Amino acid sequence: MVSAAETLTLRQINRATLARQMLLARERTTPVRAIERLVALQAQWPRPPFLGLWSRVEGFERAQLAALFARRTVVRATFLRATIHVVTARDFVALRPAVQPALEGAMQGILRDRLKRIDLDGLIARARAILDGQPLTFEQLRDEFLRTDPHADERAMGYAVRMLLPLVQVPADEAPWAFPAQASFAPADRWLAREVATTPAPPDQLLVRYLTAYGPASTKDFQAWSGVPPPSIREAIDRLGSRLRRFGDDHRRELFDLADAPRPEADTPAPVRLVPEYDNLITARADERFVARAHRPRVFLSALRIAATVLVDGFVAGTWKLQATKKAAVLTVEPFARLPARVNKEVLAEADALARFAEPTAKSVDVKVLAPR
Numbered sequence: 001m002v003s004a005a006e007t008l009t010l011r012q013i014n015r016a017t018l019a020r021q022m023l024l025a026r027e028r029t030t031p032v033r034a035i036e037r038l039v040a041l042q043a044q045w046p047r048p049p050f051l052g053l054w055s056r057v058e059g060f061e062r063a064q065l066a067a068l069f070a071r072r073t074v075v076r077a078t079f080l081r082a083t084i085h086v087v088t089a090r091d092f093v094a095l096r097p098a099v100q101p102a103l104e105g106a107m108q109g110i111l112r113d114r115l116k117r118i119d120l121d122g123l124i125a126r127a128r129a130i131l132d133g134q135p136l137t138f139e140q141l142r143d144e145f146l147r148t149d150p151h152a153d154e155r156a157m158g159y160a161v162r163m164l165l166p167l168v169q170v171p172a173d174e175a176p177w178a179f180p181a182q183a184s185f186a187p188a189d190r191w192l193a194r195e196v197a198t199t200p201a202p203p204d205q206l207l208v209r210y211l212t213a214y215g216p217a218s219t220k221d222f223q224a225w226s227g228v229p230p231p232s233i234r235e236a237i238d239r240l241g242s243r244l245r246r247f248g249d250d251h252r253r254e255l256f257d258l259a260d261a262p263r264p265e266a267d268t269p270a271p272v273r274l275v276p277e278y279d280n281l282i283t284a285r286a287d288e289r290f291v292a293r294a295h296r297p298r299v300f301l302s303a304l305r306i307a308a309t310v311l312v313d314g315f316v317a318g319t320w321k322l323q324a325t326k327k328a329a330v331l332t333v334e335p336f337a338r339l340p341a342r343v344n345k346e347v348l349a350e351a352d353a354l355a356r357f358a359e360p361t362a363k364s365v366d367v368k369v370l371a372p373r
Helices: 010-020 031-038 047-056 061-072 089-117 121-133 138-148 154-163 188-192 206-213 219-226 230-243 292-301 341-358
Strands: 074-078 084-088 167-169 186-187 244-248 252-256 273-275 309-312 315-324 328-335 364-369
Touching: 010 121, 010 206, 031 047, 031 061, 031 121, 031 186, 031 206, 031 315, 047 061, 047 084, 047 273, 061 074, 074 089, 074 188, 074 341, 089 154, 089 186, 089 206, 121 138, 121 186, 138 154, 138 292, 167 188, 186 188, 186 309, 206 230, 206 252, 206 364, 230 292, 244 315, 252 292, 252 315, 309 341, 315 341
Parallel strands: 328 364
Antiparallel strands: 074 084, 074 167, 167 186, 244 252, 273 309, 309 315, 315 328
16 A cells, blocks of 8 residues: 555646756766666657756766767667667666567557568567678668568568567767667667567566656556556556555646655756757656646647757746757757746757757857747
8 A cells, every 4th residue: 555645736746857857957977877767768869868868967978878889888779668768788678578568569559450460470580580690770671571572561570570579779880879860770689698588577667767767657657658558557556555655736646656756845946958859758748747738739749759848947948959060050949938038048058058069060059049939
């Protein structure tokens, strides 16, 4: 049983999560420890994990993360919600079994009847044999399937391989953000020289890690982040028992948290921060602790895109984009409402620092704050 509920305000919930996300202040820690604390950083594009760490870790440098990929201490792989994430090798091995049911559920939901025409065991064995020979992009792997059988459903086969066979992306020394736009994949056990189990496991450890980084949270929050189905979440909550505390929020939702997790006061100052596209802070939320309902259409875009966002007083107050050539880098901030002069100055300083981090060779850097629309 969990302890009796008490109510947390939106600002209390907001500050609790910001503290765990290292967004109340940049922290003196290593990139490995930061990634483990966050569990994983969503990484459909190569650049966002670098920017996410820059916003959280004092003195973070791009070369630090690139070196971790090269040393295979950190990997970029299909993980939470069947999407690409950056995660430490240790956590990828430890947590992949808890993620596996969500991956298989995604495969069933996307492919449906197309799976009836696929021998999954044979497909995985074949894909493994191909990728053991050399890392390939998924376009190249699908071409291999078609070379053997021109009538194959190569896209369904490729998606099934993504969900069932643990793979990691291979970094490239020449890529500015460690990976090219179309990265090659290698079997995870060969890349890491250790077994990566795929037998499904209960999500207890994953839930504890989630609450450490993202709590307090509802079962819907955890499901949105992990893809784990609700019955499994409830069973994990029951098993964790007294390790958890139960809270309510202003909307009478039931929230769970670790008993000893930090929950700062609601009036704790929160500095301006720019977080990148697809940051898990924003992406995997089933509530409004960061993005107000009225602003969601400007953050959660078509084709499952998630905008890069500006945090002011802990809440999303606008979006930003960075465009660069060899000569110039221009970071444009689009606030949802007019910013006070003091806040505008802080936004300009943080945006200028981010642009210089992201585009260190640009001969000029310019930051523009647009008028609200």
